[in-house]
Amino acid sequence: MEPAPVRVGVLGCGNVGAALLILINEQHAAVARRTGLALEVGAVAVRDPGRDRNVPVDPGLFTDDPASVVANPEIDVVVEVMGGIDPAHRLVVEALERGKPVVTANKELLASHGSELYALAEGAGVDLLFEAAVAGAIPIMRLLRESLAGEPITRVMGIVNGTTNFILSRMAEEAMPYGEALAEAQRLGYAEADPTADVEGIDAAAKAAIMASLAFGVRVTADDVYREGISSITSEDIEFAGRLDHCIKLLAIAERRDAGDGSNIGVRVHPAMVPLDHPLASVRDSFNAVFVEGEAVGELMFYGRGAGGRPTASAVLGDLVNAAGNLRRSHGARIGDLQPAVVTPIEELESAYYLEVEVDDRPGVLSRVAAVFGDHDVSIRSMEQEGLGVEARLIFITHTARERDLRATLEGLDGLDAVRSVGSMLRVVGD
Amino acid sequence: MEPAPVRVGVLGCGNVGAALLILINEQHAAVARRTGLALEVGAVAVRDPGRDRNVPVDPGLFTDDPASVVANPEIDVVVEVMGGIDPAHRLVVEALERGKPVVTANKELLASHGSELYALAEGAGVDLLFEAAVAGAIPIMRLLRESLAGEPITRVMGIVNGTTNFILSRMAEEAMPYGEALAEAQRLGYAEADPTADVEGIDAAAKAAIMASLAFGVRVTADDVYREGISSITSEDIEFAGRLDHCIKLLAIAERRDAGDGSNIGVRVHPAMVPLDHPLASVRDSFNAVFVEGEAVGELMFYGRGAGGRPTASAVLGDLVNAAGNLRRSHGARIGDLQPAVVTPIEELESAYYLEVEVDDRPGVLSRVAAVFGDHDVSIRSMEQEGLGVEARLIFITHTARERDLRATLEGLDGLDAVRSVGSMLRVVGD
Numbered sequence: 001m002e003p004a005p006v007r008v009g010v011l012g013c014g015n016v017g018a019a020l021l022i023l024i025n026e027q028h029a030a031v032a033r034r035t036g037l038a039l040e041v042g043a044v045a046v047r048d049p050g051r052d053r054n055v056p057v058d059p060g061l062f063t064d065d066p067a068s069v070v071a072n073p074e075i076d077v078v079v080e081v082m083g084g085i086d087p088a089h090r091l092v093v094e095a096l097e098r099g100k101p102v103v104t105a106n107k108e109l110l111a112s113h114g115s116e117l118y119a120l121a122e123g124a125g126v127d128l129l130f131e132a133a134v135a136g137a138i139p140i141m142r143l144l145r146e147s148l149a150g151e152p153i154t155r156v157m158g159i160v161n162g163t164t165n166f167i168l169s170r171m172a173e174e175a176m177p178y179g180e181a182l183a184e185a186q187r188l189g190y191a192e193a194d195p196t197a198d199v200e201g202i203d204a205a206a207k208a209a210i211m212a213s214l215a216f217g218v219r220v221t222a223d224d225v226y227r228e229g230i231s232s233i234t235s236e237d238i239e240f241a242g243r244l245d246h247c248i249k250l251l252a253i254a255e256r257r258d259a260g261d262g263s264n265i266g267v268r269v270h271p272a273m274v275p276l277d278h279p280l281a282s283v284r285d286s287f288n289a290v291f292v293e294g295e296a297v298g299e300l301m302f303y304g305r306g307a308g309g310r311p312t313a314s315a316v317l318g319d320l321v322n323a324a325g326n327l328r329r330s331h332g333a334r335i336g337d338l339q340p341a342v343v344t345p346i347e348e349l350e351s352a353y354y355l356e357v358e359v360d361d362r363p364g365v366l367s368r369v370a371a372v373f374g375d376h377d378v379s380i381r382s383m384e385q386e387g388l389g390v391e392a393r394l395i396f397i398t399h400t401a402r403e404r405d406l407r408a409t410l411e412g413l414d415g416l417d418a419v420r421s422v423g424s425m426l427r428v429v430g431d
Numbered sequence: 432m433e434p435a436p437v438r439v440g441v442l443g444c445g446n447v448g449a450a451l452l453i454l455i456n457e458q459h460a461a462v463a464r465r466t467g468l469a470l471e472v473g474a475v476a477v478r479d480p481g482r483d484r485n486v487p488v489d490p491g492l493f494t495d496d497p498a499s500v501v502a503n504p505e506i507d508v509v510v511e512v513m514g515g516i517d518p519a520h521r522l523v524v525e526a527l528e529r530g531k532p533v534v535t536a537n538k539e540l541l542a543s544h545g546s547e548l549y550a551l552a553e554g555a556g557v558d559l560l561f562e563a564a565v566a567g568a569i570p571i572m573r574l575l576r577e578s579l580a581g582e583p584i585t586r587v588m589g590i591v592n593g594t595t596n597f598i599l600s601r602m603a604e605e606a607m608p609y610g611e612a613l614a615e616a617q618r619l620g621y622a623e624a625d626p627t628a629d630v631e632g633i634d635a636a637a638k639a640a641i642m643a644s645l646a647f648g649v650r651v652t653a654d655d656v657y658r659e660g661i662s663s664i665t666s667e668d669i670e671f672a673g674r675l676d677h678c679i680k681l682l683a684i685a686e687r688r689d690a691g692d693g694s695n696i697g698v699r700v701h702p703a704m705v706p707l708d709h710p711l712a713s714v715r716d717s718f719n720a721v722f723v724e725g726e727a728v729g730e731l732m733f734y735g736r737g738a739g740g741r742p743t744a745s746a747v748l749g750d751l752v753n754a755a756g757n758l759r760r761s762h763g764a765r766i767g768d769l770q771p772a773v774v775t776p777i778e779e780l781e782s783a784y785y786l787e788v789e790v791d792d793r794p795g796v797l798s799r800v801a802a803v804f805g806d807h808d809v810s811i812r813s814m815e816q817e818g819l820g821v822e823a824r825l826i827f828i829t830h831t832a833r834e835r836d837l838r839a840t841l842e843g844l845d846g847l848d849a850v851r852s853v854g855s856m857l858r859v860v861g862d
Binding site for chain 1: 450454455457458461462464465466562568569570573574577578579580581582583648708710713715725726727728729730731732733734735736739741742744745746748749751752753
């Protein structure tokens with residue numbers, strides 16, 4: 001049987017777009033054999049069509065007018081890999097309204113306008129697929145949308161930012177200070193000159209919003225996500241974590257807060273202490289992983305490359321093949337109606353906590369410190385004391401406590417005469 | 432919108448079937464909300480319909496005639512969780528011929544008759560889904576079929592048998608001999624009274640055949656799979672592996688042998704030494720994991736529960752929801768035409784090897800031993816010698832060599848006077 005041609009319009013030709021054009025060319029025959037679809041690149045929208053890009057595409061297909069690609073009746077499927085909100089938002093809306101399936105890798109767009117776009121795609125009966133937007137090559141979107149369609153998911157925890165995982169891995173394995181590890185990440189191209197979006201958890205928060213939406217079927221935007229980055233993590237934090245058989249990871253966590261329809265959720269991004277025998281602890285360097293907990297399925301973890309042109313392009317191509325296949329059968333994958341979310345504020349969430357406190361080393365101090373925990377209903381699971389001359393360092397791990405109570409404990413400790421400083425506070429996850 | 436009813440016929444009500452009926456009942460509302468489908472159990476075929484099974488199903492729906500369930504025009508989708516080849520094979524064929532989508536967890540059936548059944552489903556334009564047949568709750572089938580549809584996969588390596596992974600974990604972590612670890616697995620219900628299918632790799636070989644078929648689009652049956660089990664692994668093997676910073680895992684490996692259409696493959700199940708920093712090394716107890724390597728995607732790993740009623744039922748329910756959704760849109764997921772496979776025999780495959788040899792401890796022996804390696808083109812990567820009185824133990828790790836050459840080396844060593852015994856040989860994977 002002659003493979004059915006599917007004409008693809010690509011918006012953007014950066015790192016991912018160029019890798020996609022190469023991959024489509026390499027995999028053309030294999031895709032045709034396995035799916036009966038002949039993918040043909042019909043147009044590529046770029047800023048400067050004259051530039052030589054070293055991709056296997058007829059130079060005549062480049063254009064600087066992305067709207068013309070979307071409007072072109074010859075184009076069957078639109079791939080958006082330009083990034084940013086504008087004009088990507090307008091172009092994706094336009095494509096969906098014209099009944100064209102869209103594949104995008106744009107996490108910002110989905111984290112801010114996802115709910116509108118999912119509904120638009122559903123109304124038009126076409127696919128909006130975005131595997132590459134979260135955790136790069138890891139097919140977590142399809143898992144949440146399809147494989148776990150019948151699963152009562154309780155929690156999704158991800159290492160979804162490769163830059164910060166690289167920095168934390170270097171700090172732990174080479175005993176490198178934060179600044180030096182960041183500089184190495186920048187030298188190797190893992191971190192941008194301005195690393196804010198990565199190290200402050202902004203990138204991870206966008207991905208957390210998308211994961212929460214799909215895992216629980218609710219409308220969540222990046223603004224709903226509580227967020228702390230890794231820039232205040234010190235070498236000492238890493239060292240103490242290691243002594244307690246833990247490591248420190250930046251986690252994006254979405255969790256169900258009720259047994260009901262899943263609309264009451266918590267969603268947050270922050271560094272966390274993770275036990276060394278937890279599967280997430282073995283995720284090193286710039287790798288990503290997503291850990292899913294469900295009532296029936298138990299624990300699942302998905303691990304892979306979170307970024308990079310070719311891995312991301314592979315995820316885009318997987319979506320493209322599926323969107324093209326669905327197009328020929330004239331239906332789209334559906335996400336279902338997203339419910340409004342009730343996002344529980346961080347103060348009401350529970351966790352175990354790690355606390356480091358420096359105190360005067362004299363009799364009676366520990367009892368006064370412990371009393372502050374008790375006053376705020378925070379129960380201590382373990383304590384280690386280390387003498388430092390006239391002062392002592394106390395390391396506490398608490399049982400599960402409410403964030404609000406923990407914060408009150410911190411304030412109470414700060415007010416004690418014998419407390420010289422309250423150092424790091426880290427949430428302990430996965431014990 | 433009123434959810435569309437989908438009537439499900441379930442064949443078998445053992446561990447997985449019972450868990451599925453409970454899960455359908457629990458998740459009914461959530462599935463309806465998210466997918467618009469109302470799953471209704473229409474019939475359950477069992478051996479003894481009179482037995483009380485403590486599942487939330489009207490007792491009147493039980494029947495001892497599975498053929499009547501398949502033939503019933505009221506039944507839209509058939510779930511086969513009875514296991515075995517007969518009568519499962521006949522029933523699945525009958526259902527597909529009647530145009531009914533089938534969800535099955537039956538690895539034996541697929542490893543022997545998969546190719547016929549995939550073609551039948553494709554011809555009928557309905558789904559044949561079998562996520563639960565390989566690696567239980569891990570959605571590896573969907574990943575290979577859909578997410579990686581455009582990916583040039585080079586290798587798939589799985590820990591796909593929980594029983595053997597439990598035994599090997601106990602041997603390593605508690606320094607338990609094989610027999611004792613097996614007995615514990617039996618006591619805990621992880622191993623059957625007759626553990627042959629697990630410990631000799633028969634179960635894993637069936638799964639390897641299914642994974643190879645989907646990863647490379649070729650026809651592979653369980654008989655094509657080279658197979659060694661774990662019953663000859665000793666505590667000493669585990670200890671030496673540990674000293675070399677490796678662990679021992681039973682791996683199911685399917686790999687592409689050419690850059691062409693993927694029809695030339697290797698497929699095998701055997702114990703392997705895996706470096707401790709490889710993601711597969713952290714897969715402990717009865718957990719499963721599948722590691723996928725692709726040219727574009729890089730390395731991916733999927734980790735989760737490989738067995739157990741509820742985790743497996745979750746995978747079946749995910750398939751059921753997807754099959755039901757596709758039914759209403761009247762099309763089925765496709766696998767594509769499987770090519771005939773050229774399965775390379777184990778003798779022609781390459782690996783690094785671990786070898787333990789006991790020799791007389793006198794001058795000149797090492798050089799004669801080393802000469803045997805050289806004579807057969809096997810290059811030594813590292814050697815450790817340990818004195819044991821009048822004899823010495825030599826531990827070799829080779830560079831990548833052909834299995835045929837390695838076997839000739841073993842024979843050559845066996846023929847040397849100074850060699851008292853050639854002990855364990857293990858393939859080293861993932862270095």
